[in-house]
Amino acid sequence: GQQLNQSPQSMFIQEGEDVSMNCTSSSIFNTWLWYKQDPGEGPVLLIALYKAGELTSNGRLTAQFGITRKDSFLNISASIPSDVGIYFCAGSNTGNQFYFGTGTSLTVIP
Amino acid sequence: EAQVTQNPRYLITVTGKKLTVTCSQNMNHEYMSWYRQDPGLGLRQIYYSMNVEVTDKGDVPEGYKVSRKEKRNFPLILESPSPNQTSLYFCASSLGAGTVEQYFGPGTRLTVT
Numbered sequence: 001g002q003q004l005n006q007s008p009q010s011m012f013i014q015e016g017e018d019v020s021m022n023c024t025s026s027s028i029f030n031t032w033l034w035y036k037q038d039p040g041e042g043p044v045l046l047i048a049l050y051k052a053g054e055l056t057s058n059g060r061l062t063a064q065f066g067i068t069r070k071d072s073f074l075n076i077s078a079s080i081p082s083d084v085g086i087y088f089c090a091g092s093n094t095g096n097q098f099y100f101g102t103g104t105s106l107t108v109i110p
Numbered sequence: 111e112a113q114v115t116q117n118p119r120y121l122i123t124v125t126g127k128k129l130t131v132t133c134s135q136n137m138n139h140e141y142m143s144w145y146r147q148d149p150g151l152g153l154r155q156i157y158y159s160m161n162v163e164v165t166d167k168g169d170v171p172e173g174y175k176v177s178r179k180e181k182r183n184f185p186l187i188l189e190s191p192s193p194n195q196t197s198l199y200f201c202a203s204s205l206g207a208g209t210v211e212q213y214f215g216p217g218t219r220l221t222v223t
Contacts, residue, residue, distance in 0.1 A: 002169075004152070006152075031210055033210055040216075040217075041214075041216060041217070042114075042200050042202070042214025042215055042216055042217055043153070043200075043214050044214070045210075045211050045212065048210050048211065088152055088153065090153075092210060095208035095209065095210060096141070096158055096160060096166065097155060097158065097168060097169070098143075098155055098210075098212075099155070099169065100145075100152040100153040100154070100155075101152050102150060102151060102152045103152050
């Protein structure tokens with residue numbers, strides 16, 4: 001299957017700091033997605049990106065669809081304790097099959 | 111409340127004993143899918159269904175079966191579970207093909223001994 005690698009694997013940051021994470025693929029995608037998973041729950045979609053170069057925001061979150069279509073980036077500004085969780089990227093070409101990244105675990109220290 | 115439900119939430123079983131994990135959604139969604147989540151590997155798609163009686167393999171279908179006889183239900187069947195199928199399983203649904211926003215269930219933690 002297709003491999004999506006996320007970095008960093010884990011982050012420990014102080015409340016109020018900005019966060020950056022990225023996702024790279026060996027294949028191109030037409031759609032990039034970012035999900036957040038809270039402990040003990042299923043992932044929840046944060047942002048969907050449909051076009052190379054696209055920059056989309058959702059509150060304090062901003063994500064970008066890489067120009068090469070093989071990568072995507074997620075930034076969180078002014079982190080707060082409820083940002084804690086695992087962040088997953090995902091790529092799709094068909095809208096039926098989805099390939100998820102390995103995840104970035106975020107810990108916010110108050 | 112719009113939701114995806116899975117049962118059971120936790121299951122411990124033995125190698126070779128057939129089991130079924132149920133998934134049901136109340137949003138009249140056409141698309142449903144199953145994933146497994148393993149540490150360091152993220153989520154991997156097992157099977158998906160675009161509509162009733164239409165199912166397709168995902169990335170890791172070996173050892174699993176699914177059926178979609180009704181729109182709201184999409185059970186995952188393990189005919190002969192093995193220890194390497196110990197994992198956290200998620201069911202998800204969305205409006206239809208091309209709609210990327212999937213709603214995930216709460217997960218089923220399966221242990222096969």
